[in-house]
Amino acid sequence: MELSLHRLRMLRELHRRGTVTAAAASLHYTASAVSQQLAQLERDVGAKLFERLGRRVQLTELGMLLTEHAEEILGSVERATLALEEAQDAVSARLTAGVWASVASGLLPSALTALAAEHPGIQVRTKELAPEDTAGAVRDGNLDFSFVIDYSDYPMPWDPSLARVVIAVERLHAAVPTGVVPSGTVALTELAEHPWILAGPRSHFGRAVRIACQRNGFEPKINHEVGEQATALAMVGAGLGVTLVSDLGLSLLPPGVDIVALTEPVMRTVSIAHRMTATRRPSLQLVIEAVRAAAAEKGLGASSPIP
Structure with a gap:
């Protein structure tokens, strides 16, 4: 058999x-x-x-x-x-990672290019998943590692069988149609009367933004509920409403959108999650170093691991 x-x-x-x-x-x-x-x-x-x-x-x-x-x-x-891997002088491995759009466009290109130049034996394949699904896929053995997020007002529940390393700390910014907000900063409460374009409440991002708005005393008036950040930004560019976007999400910016800083920043932490059993895996550690270096080059670096 x-x-x-x-x-x-x-x-x-x-x-x-x-x-x-x-x-x-x-x-x-x-x-x-x-x-x-x-x-x-x-x-x-x-x-x-x-x-x-x-x-x-x-x-x-x-x-x-x-x-x-x-x-x-x-x-x-x-x-x-x-x-x-531990017994080899030169690391050779194939890893599969869970990603979402802003990480795939904002961090991975420079990180994987640098990794390939220094460690050509390491191959990283990616699967795009919703951020709230990536940790579970790692736990179940379907991915070697994944990117996960925690918002300042809405941390993600954590599985004790997984380890995570913080790689970036981002701010969320207001994304508004060109000319709608004349000043360089805006309070969330000033956007209360605008129509919103936002992911559904079951998504981690959609829930986090709703909580941030509620903390500022209002429920966002959501005219368009869309899951993809690129789609939301395209709709903002068409003048259909406002949304929030992270630092990494700025790589998806279309014409017709102004990015305005929030007076009270909403923060989110991007981490890499992996199984505890893979902590000593040399290829994984080299990937983590490459991604953290790419985040640091963008001014989003973070150095503290989360146990």
């Missing part, structure tokens, strides 16, 4: 998520692809591993037994990877 690590990961996700659709979403595959691979795993094993109960899937006793061993096997693979 030959067991595929790829299929064992799918089995583990099925056990964690309860449905093929949820497992597929966490792994960034189609539900059909996951179903086919799980069916192949059953053929490899020669036994029934799960059964459907309505929309959910329940593992059989043999499925649970294999899942327990899958956790051990996948953990051993991660430890073996670490041992091999």
Whole structure:
């Protein structure tokens, strides 16, 4: 019997998520692809591993037994990877990172260019996810590391199995149509009567901005609820409302938008999250150093790790 690590990961996700659709979403595959691979795993094993109960899937006793061993096997693979990296003189590794738009455009190009010049054996692949989803993907083993954010008024719940290193501290600025705010600074309360363009309340950014507005005594009048910062800024440029944008988000700025400093800054911290077991991984540490250097070059550097 030959067991595929790829299929064992799918089995583990099925056990964690309860449905093929949820497992597929966490792994960034189609539900059909996951179903086919799980069916192949059953053929490899020669036994029934799960059964459907309505929309959910329940593992059989043999499925649970294999899942327990899958956790051990996948953990051993991660430890073996670490041992091999530590034993090599020149670091060679392939890492997968969870990113979102402003990090991908504002930090990664310079960081990965510098990393490739000094350590060509390290390859970093990226997957764009919502910021609130990246830490969970790292915890579940679907990513090697991810970028996560905490807002001054709305810190993100933290999983104790993950470590994080602060790499940047950003300010949020008001993004308004050209000429709408004549002065160089503006208070959030002065934007209370303007229409807003903002991500939904379930998103970390959307919730953080709503809390900041509430702290200043008003509920933003949201005319356009959009998830992508680039889309929100394009709508601001068209004169449809105002929004907030971070330092890194300024790389997405279209024509027709003025950036105005807030008199009472709203801050956010950008960190890299990784599993505790990967702390000694040389390739990961080199990536973290490259990203922190890129943030420092932009004036956004931070040096204190968060335990």
